[in-house]
Amino acid sequence: MRDVAIIGIGQTPVREHWDEGLRHLALKALQAAMKDAGVDRVDALYVGNMLSGELTGQEHLGALVADFAGLRGVEAVKVEAACGSGAAALRLGYVAVAGGLADVVLVVGVEKMTDATGPEATAALAMAADADHEVAHGLSFVAINALLMRRYMHEFGYRKEDFAPFTVNAHANGMNNPYAMFHTKVTPEAYARARMIADPINLLDSSPIADGAAAVVLAPADWARRMGRPVVRIAASAIATDTVALHDRRDPLVLEGAALSAWRAYQQAGVRPEDVDLFELHDAFSIMAALSLEAAGFARRGEGVRLALDGEITLQGRIPIATMGGLKARGHPVGATGVYQVVEVVQQLRGEAGANQVPDARVGMAQNIGGSGATVITHILIRDS
Amino acid sequence: MRDVAIIGIGQTPVREHWDEGLRHLALKALQAAMKDAGVDRVDALYVGNMLSGELTGQEHLGALVADFAGLRGVEAVKVEAACGSGAAALRLGYVAVAGGLADVVLVVGVEKMTDATGPEATAALAMAADADHEVAHGLSFVAINALLMRRYMHEFGYRKEDFAPFTVNAHANGMNNPYAMFHTKVTPEAYARARMIADPINLLDSSPIADGAAAVVLAPADWARRMGRPVVRIAASAIATDTVALHDRRDPLVLEGAALSAWRAYQQAGVRPEDVDLFELHDAFSIMAALSLEAAGFARRGEGVRLALDGEITLQGRIPIATMGGLKARGHPVGATGVYQVVEVVQQLRGEAGANQVPDARVGMAQNIGGSGATVITHILIRDS
Numbered sequence: 115m116r117d118v119a120i121i122g123i124g125q126t127p128v129r130e131h132w133d134e135g136l137r138h139l140a141l142k143a144l145q146a147a148m149k150d151a152g153v154d155r156v157d158a159l160y161v162g163n164m165l166s167g168e169l170t171g172q173e174h175l176g177a178l179v180a181d182f183a184g185l186r187g188v189e190a191v192k193v194e195a196a197c198g199s200g201a202a203a204l205r206l207g208y209v210a211v212a213g214g215l216a217d218v219v220l221v222v223g224v225e226k227m228t229d230a231t232g233p234e235a236t237a238a239l240a241m242a243a244d245a246d247h248e249v250a251h252g253l254s255f256v257a258i259n260a261l262l263m264r265r266y267m268h269e270f271g272y273r274k275e276d277f278a279p280f281t282v283n284a285h286a287n288g289m290n291n292p293y294a295m296f297h298t299k300v301t302p303e304a305y306a307r308a309r310m311i312a313d314p315i316n317l318l319d320s321s322p323i324a325d326g327a328a329a330v331v332l333a334p335a336d337w338a339r340r341m342g343r344p345v346v347r348i349a350a351s352a353i354a355t356d357t358v359a360l361h362d363r364r365d366p367l368v369l370e371g372a373a374l375s376a377w378r379a380y381q382q383a384g385v386r387p388e389d390v391d392l393f394e395l396h397d398a399f400s401i402m403a404a405l406s407l408e409a410a411g412f413a414r415r416g417e418g419v420r421l422a423l424d425g426e427i428t429l430q431g432r433i434p435i436a437t438m439g440g441l442k443a444r445g446h447p448v449g450a451t452g453v454y455q456v457v458e459v460v461q462q463l464r465g466e467a468g469a470n471q472v473p474d475a476r477v478g479m480a481q482n483i484g485g486s487g488a489t490v491i492t493h494i495l496i497r498d499s
Numbered sequence: 500m501r502d503v504a505i506i507g508i509g510q511t512p513v514r515e516h517w518d519e520g521l522r523h524l525a526l527k528a529l530q531a532a533m534k535d536a537g538v539d540r541v542d543a544l545y546v547g548n549m550l551s552g553e554l555t556g557q558e559h560l561g562a563l564v565a566d567f568a569g570l571r572g573v574e575a576v577k578v579e580a581a582c583g584s585g586a587a588a589l590r591l592g593y594v595a596v597a598g599g600l601a602d603v604v605l606v607v608g609v610e611k612m613t614d615a616t617g618p619e620a621t622a623a624l625a626m627a628a629d630a631d632h633e634v635a636h637g638l639s640f641v642a643i644n645a646l647l648m649r650r651y652m653h654e655f656g657y658r659k660e661d662f663a664p665f666t667v668n669a670h671a672n673g674m675n676n677p678y679a680m681f682h683t684k685v686t687p688e689a690y691a692r693a694r695m696i697a698d699p700i701n702l703l704d705s706s707p708i709a710d711g712a713a714a715v716v717l718a719p720a721d722w723a724r725r726m727g728r729p730v731v732r733i734a735a736s737a738i739a740t741d742t743v744a745l746h747d748r749r750d751p752l753v754l755e756g757a758a759l760s761a762w763r764a765y766q767q768a769g770v771r772p773e774d775v776d777l778f779e780l781h782d783a784f785s786i787m788a789a790l791s792l793e794a795a796g797f798a799r800r801g802e803g804v805r806l807a808l809d810g811e812i813t814l815q816g817r818i819p820i821a822t823m824g825g826l827k828a829r830g831h832p833v834g835a836t837g838v839y840q841v842v843e844v845v846q847q848l849r850g851e852a853g854a855n856q857v858p859d860a861r862v863g864m865a866q867n868i869g870g871s872g873a874t875v876i877t878h879i880l881i882r883d884s
Contacts, residue, residue: 115598115599115600135631158738164558165552167550167552167623167626168553170630171626171630171634172626172629172630173550173579173581173626173627174579174580174581174626174628174743174869175579176579176580176587176740177580177581177740177741177742177869177873177874178629178743178873180740181740181742181743181873186740186741187739187740187741187755187756187759188739188740189590189737189738189739189740190580190738190740190874191578191579191580191587191590191591191738191874192578192579192580193577193578193579194559194560194561194576194577194578195559195561195576195577196558196559202561205576206591206594209591209594209595209600210594210598212598212600213500213595213597213598213599213600214598215598238552241556241557241559242558242559243559244563245555245556245557246520246557353543353574353575353576354573354574355561355562355565355571355572355573355575356562356566356571356572357562357566358559358562358566362566370572371572484559484562485559485562488559488563489559489561489562489575489576
């Protein structure tokens with residue numbers, strides 16, 4: 115097995131791109147990544163996407179994006195793992211380069227959600243849950259997360275307003291990210307006043323439906339070392355699964371898939387939670403941020419919210435999260451999100467995160483989640499010193 | 500890179516499985532494959548599927564199938580490349596084992612199409628074409644193939660009835676395959692009388708919409724050699740792409756993606772077309788069989804139909820195709836088809852093809868196509884002598 119590096123990154127702003135289709139968004143992100151990498155050809159293209167069929171009537175994105183990008187002929191497929199599709203595509207790209215079956219691999223995450231109506235998008239997102247045993251009973255994704263959040267509050271004695279720091283932090287960080295969807299500060303008071311969506315989840319607990327694309331170029335680390343700039347190595351790439359249906363979990367408040375995925379990643383990279391300088395986690399809802407912090411070993415069971423209340427998740431804290439805005443403020447174009455997270459970790463490790471730079475960041479972790487924790491993909495990136 | 504073998508195969512009958520969902524079909528196929536391989540755990544699961552979201556409201560099949568199969572926790576994703584999804588999933592499984600990132604990988608192709616109405620299925624299948632530049636103008640998949648077939652007849656001077664041997668051969672072979680959807684002989688006269696669907700494509704040129712699942716277990720060839728039965732090695736695994744839209748091709752009658760995919764496979768395996776003992780090709784429509792034979796080097800341009808008329812595609816011919824019925828008679832549950840093809844090649848190479856056995860088959864090729872030739876996946880399997 116070879117060491118694999120990320121030699122190029124690219125992203126479009128996350129927002130409602132009414133004037134651009136899937137292929138156009140993908141093209142912009144991948145062209146930026148290829149330019150950043152200094153390559154004009156690749157051996158394979160993996161496209162992460164969840165909803166192109168349901169929301170835009172287009173499957174077959176591998177060939178579609180390859181052709182539109184002038185890469186006709188190249189190996190290309192689409193990878194799907196619900197909202198974890200982007201990082202799942204990255205994992206497969208990593209496997210190809212690490213195993214020596216490809217040298218230069220392009221990974222693109224892309225999603226186009228805002229041409230659909232809200233109810234259409236909500237129904238489409240529910241396809242990440244169990245169609246027969248959850249969705250058939252009327253559960254949407256926000257409803258599933260509301261059940262989790264209510265149970266968490268009951269079990270550990272938190273109040274609704276205790277979750278405010280996740281949103282306040284994400285929006286504060288999004289202010290300085292030109293690619294973020296929202297550039298609006300959120301105060302604890304605004305959080306408390308926000309419109310309720312599915313009690314106890316309010317509008318400011320929820321990441322927004324959005325359009326966007328992000329891309330990375332992978333190559334053997336040896337190549338990267340010859341490029342004369344900081345080498346960001348994929349020190350770990352791990353996928354773990356859990357039950358799709360929430361009611362099948364041993365304990366709904368323990369994301370076992372996330373714990374297993376993080377554990378595998380720590381083993382591969384040879385690091386522990388305390389070595390991680392920043393953590394781009396899957397804050398699709400505030401409760402997911404809390405549960406992810408616990409599953410990955412940054413807080414004990416029931417103490418994820420406490421960590422946030424103590425200010426430890428900010429850029430100055432013990433474990434900065436959502437450093438460029440996270441799903442909440444950068445936006446959550448679902449199949450692209452996992453690639454955005456990794457792009458942002460690379461920005462941090464290269465020292466290109468501007469006002470949001472985590473000082474001397476060397477070890478960054480990204481965790482992308484499909485469904486309510488059914489597929490969890492963890493990447494640990496390390497900057498060679 | 501390590502040699503990779505297929506150590507287990509499994510399949511469900513192809514038909515209208517109204518009493519079984521996606522997860523049940525996938526389970527039956529993968530349990531059969533794991534039993535055949537003699538393994539009770541795997542390192543990763545790749546699920547090939549195209550239409551589960553659109554037709555059954557369920558995405559996230561990687562985690563869903565893993566959980567239902569008792570493999571909770573395992574790495575699992577869905578791979579999509581239109582009707583080439585099954586073989587694309589196999590390609591990614593091959594990459595993982597060949598590169599040494601996994602030892603035992605399970606690949607399942609599954610599709611459930613018959614709960615939908617015909618028009619729903621037709622619209623869903625059209626998502627393999629270009630939504631903006633083909634489907635928006637009213638082109639369905641059968642219409643695209645009708646354009647190709649009409650042009651082929653015009654260009655090379657064939658009559659409609661000259662295509663009959665493809666269907667006659669497929670149905671004759673399907674008679675002896677218990678997993679095939681159709682067990683009905685077709686005569687040239689019946690072909691000539693068949694109901695027209697999209698002139699010149701009639702009902703007997705068209706593979707049927709169907710439900711089904713097929714699975715294979717991959718492992719390093721060294722492991723397989725210790726199992727004490729014929730070792731079937733994946734000597735080549737290659738994906739190539741072409742334009743999604745037909746009108747962008749240099750020559751619509753040349754499947755450049757198929758030619759490139761086959762060429763890459765021949766290079767990897769170190770074989771030539773004349774070394775291939777049987778060819779499971781993508782006969783979704785008769786015209787695709789003809790074009791595939793030409794692209795893979797078994798006939799010159801315009802002579803694929805001639806090869807069939809000369810009887811060279813039968814079990815006794817120079818290059819037997821659709822030896823277990825092909826897409827036409829075995830059936831075409833789209834995301835599963837590529838895995839069915841490979842399962843059938845393994846049956847032939849193991850000498851387990853019963854009445855349809857190609858004598859002393861040692862080199863078998865399978866080619867799975869997404870769209871009208873936009874993604875083409877070719878596998879060459881070789882039985883160690």
